Amino acid sequence: xxxxxxxxxxxMGPQATNTFYQFVIDxxxxxxxxxHVNALILSDSGMPDRTSAILSGGKARExxxxxxxxxxxxxxxxxCTCIAVPCNTxxxxxxxVQKHIGIxxxxxxxxxxxxxxxxxxxxxxxxxxxxxxxxxxxxxxxSAAGIEAVVPSVEAQELVMSLIYDDVKAGRDGDPQKFAGIxxxxxxxGCDCGVLACTELSVFADKHxxxxxYTDAMAVLAERAVEACHKPLRHIFIx
Numbered sequence: 001x002x003x004x005x006x007x008x009x010x011x012m013g014p015q016a017t018n019t020f021y022q023f024v025i026d027x028x029x030x031x032x033x034x035x036h037v038n039a040l041i042l043s044d045s046g047m048p049d050r051t052s053a054i055l056s057g058g059k060a061r062e063x064x065x066x067x068x069x070x071x072x073x074x075x076x077x078x079x080c081t082c083i084a085v086p087c088n089t090x091x092x093x094x095x096x097v098q099k100h101i102g103i104x105x106x107x108x109x110x111x112x113x114x115x116x117x118x119x120x121x122x123x124x125x126x127x128x129x130x131x132x133x134x135x136x137x138x139x140x141x142x143s144a145a146g147i148e149a150v151v152p153s154v155e156a157q158e159l160v161m162s163l164i165y166d167d168v169k170a171g172r173d174g175d176p177q178k179f180a181g182i183x184x185x186x187x188x189x190g191c192d193c194g195v196l197a198c199t200e201l202s203v204f205a206d207k208h209x210x211x212x213x214y215t216d217a218m219a220v221l222a223e224r225a226v227e228a229c230h231k232p233l234r235h236i237f238i239x
Contacts (some may be wrong), residue, residue, distance in 0.1 A: 004038065004229040007080030007103075009071050011043035012050065012087035013169055016199030016218070019206050020086035023222035029234040037229045040078055044071050050089035051131030065093045072101050082106060082228045086199045086218050089131045106228060108221040109137055112195060113145040115220055121193045124215070125150045125186035127160050128197035138197055156185035160198075168200035173207045183213075 010017030030036045053060040083105045091109050098105050126138045126149050133151050142149040159178045167174040186194050194214045202218040226233055
């Protein structure tokens with residue numbers, strides 16, 4: 001009988017990885033320990049900052065790519081049958097990593113695009129790091145699904161980055177007033193939904209009640225991870 005094992009390539013950041021694993025537990029319809037997803041979590045907190053690497057280019061990008069590849073190979077060698085990476089910005093590198101390993105990497109951004117398209121949503125606001133926004137990761141994948149991805153204004157993007165780096169990555173719960181300003185910006189741009197496209201924002205949402213306007217990309221990843229490990233889903237409305 002096939003033994004499925006989820007590899008979690010995490011540590012970007014550590015709290016987001018912790019929240020992701022809790023999402024996987026919450027979304028597995030299990031009654032005993034043995035019915036849960038068999039997982040191996042690699043929390044590589046020493047991974048260089050992905051946004052900085054993307055924006056800098058050159059050696060900085062190569063260093064992140066090589067470290068992600070080494071971590072993915074380590075998970076594959078440890079018997080993992082699929083990999084989830086609870087870091088949106090790192091997806092800039094993952095198609096290239098995928099070419100050099102033999103197990104599938106669940107692509108959080110593509111899976112989120114498929115979900116929104118299936119729900120008939122057309123104009124999501126993307127809340128993400130500067131690296132994710134400027135790389136066009138969400139814009140490209142969402143366009144392929146027939147969806148127009150909207151990015152925050154310059155002022156609202158500064159609030160997004162402050163919420164991610166000054167608050168959540170610094171160990172704080174996050175300032176709801178900052179998020180309120182971001183939300184108003186998306187509404188003013190005619191967005192019909194918002195996407196939490198940074199796992200630190202998933203941590204923020206786990207601590208604060210957000211309206212159903214928002215879809216959490218990391219929650220989508222958690223559901224797909226449970227399915228990839230052939231475990232029954234406990235359905236939680238992830239919008």
